[in-house]
Amino acid sequence: xxxxxxxxxxxxxxxxxxxxxxxxxxxxxxxxxxxxxxxxxxxxxxxxxxxxxxxxxxxxxxxxxxxxxxxxxxxxxxxxxxxxxxxxxxxxxxxxxxxxxxxxxxxxxxxxxxxxxxxxxxxxxxxxxxxxxxxxxxxxxxxxxxxxxxxxxxxxxxxxxxxxxxxxxxxxxxxxxxxxxxxxxxxxxxxxxxxxxxxxxxxxxxxxxxxxxxxxxxxxxxxxxxxxxxxxxxxxxxxxx
Numbered sequence: 001x002x003x004x005x006x007x008x009x010x011x012x013x014x015x016x017x018x019x020x021x022x023x024x025x026x027x028x029x030x031x032x033x034x035x036x037x038x039x040x041x042x043x044x045x046x047x048x049x050x051x052x053x054x055x056x057x058x059x060x061x062x063x064x065x066x067x068x069x070x071x072x073x074x075x076x077x078x079x080x081x082x083x084x085x086x087x088x089x090x091x092x093x094x095x096x097x098x099x100x101x102x103x104x105x106x107x108x109x110x111x112x113x114x115x116x117x118x119x120x121x122x123x124x125x126x127x128x129x130x131x132x133x134x135x136x137x138x139x140x141x142x143x144x145x146x147x148x149x150x151x152x153x154x155x156x157x158x159x160x161x162x163x164x165x166x167x168x169x170x171x172x173x174x175x176x177x178x179x180x181x182x183x184x185x186x187x188x189x190x191x192x193x194x195x196x197x198x199x200x201x202x203x204x205x206x207x208x209x210x211x212x213x214x215x216x217x218x219x220x221x222x223x224x225x226x227x228x229x230x231x232x233x234x235x236x237x238x239x240x241x
Contacts, residue, residue: 041106043067046086046097049112065090075151076144079124083109083144085151093203096149111149117141117226127221131182131190138192138215141223147211147230152199154208156180165208168197171234172210188219200233207233 047070051061069090076083080102087096097111102123107116121141128137143151154165172195181193192215197208209230216225 038101038106039072040067042072042084042086042099042101043070045099045106045108046070046088049097049108050088050094053113062090076140078120078140078144079126081120081124083151085149098144098146098149098151100144109144110146110151115145117145118223120144121223128190128217128223129221133221134190134192134217135182137217137223138194138213141215141226142194142196142211142213145213145226145228146198147228148198148200148209150199150201152201153196153211154199155194155196165197168208168210168234172197172231175210175231177210177212177229177231185216189224190217191215192217203233209233 047065047067054061065088069088071087071089073085073087074082075085075098078100082101084099084101085096086099088094095111098109098115100107100109100116100120100123102120104119104123107119107123109115109117109120126137128134139155143153146153156169177195178193180195181191183191185191193212194215195210195212198211200207200209209232211231212229214227215223218224
């Protein structure tokens with residue numbers, strides 16, 4: 001099933017360079033100057049995965065599809081890592097991909113079938129020890145691991161005023177999605193469970209997909225392990241305007 005993000009065309013005239021559209025907010029306690037972004041590496045990672053994803057569905061890449069038809073938006077930052085959303089805008093019904101860029105290169109996140117949040121967390125240098133820090137960092141990684149690649153997710157405690165989202169949460173509960181929890185492990189770390197709704201904004205009709213994440217943090221505050229469970233989206237539940 002193809003997932004659809006909002007799209008926007010952005011390109012510069014010279015070579016294969018791409019315009020980086022800045023829509024960034026910083027996350028985490030440790031902030032430092034990021035290395036220059038290698039847009040070619042972001043394009044290469046995304047184009048390779050895009051070709052594989054379409055091949056798995058028996059679909060070819062459109063003729064002439066290249067890096068100049070990708071929109072790269074600077075979405076967020078986590079410590080020393082910059083997060084980008086890459087949208088193949090020319091594919092009208094295709095999801096974006098979230099890519100982390102840091103000193104060691106680029107790493108796949110949401111929208112990729114094999115995201116690498118542990119590598120990203122290690123490079124970010126952000127630790128979470130207290131319960132509020134653990135929950136805050138877990139929420140950040142839930143956004144970055146959005147399986148639909150847009151990073152547009154809703155948390156249950158943020159959505160009680162929306163009839164559409166209340167209905168989506170009700171449907172998720174009937175499917176057996178668990179409540180959010182945080183428990184301390186025997187080793188002094190923490191395990192956090194979060195259920196979110198991932199927005200398929202350009203799917204028609206619009207839809208919300210329930211996703212449960214579990215993140216395990218070590219005693220020193222580092223992210224050590226994670227898991228994810230998804231279900232079929234609930235359709236015709238758009239975010240109120």
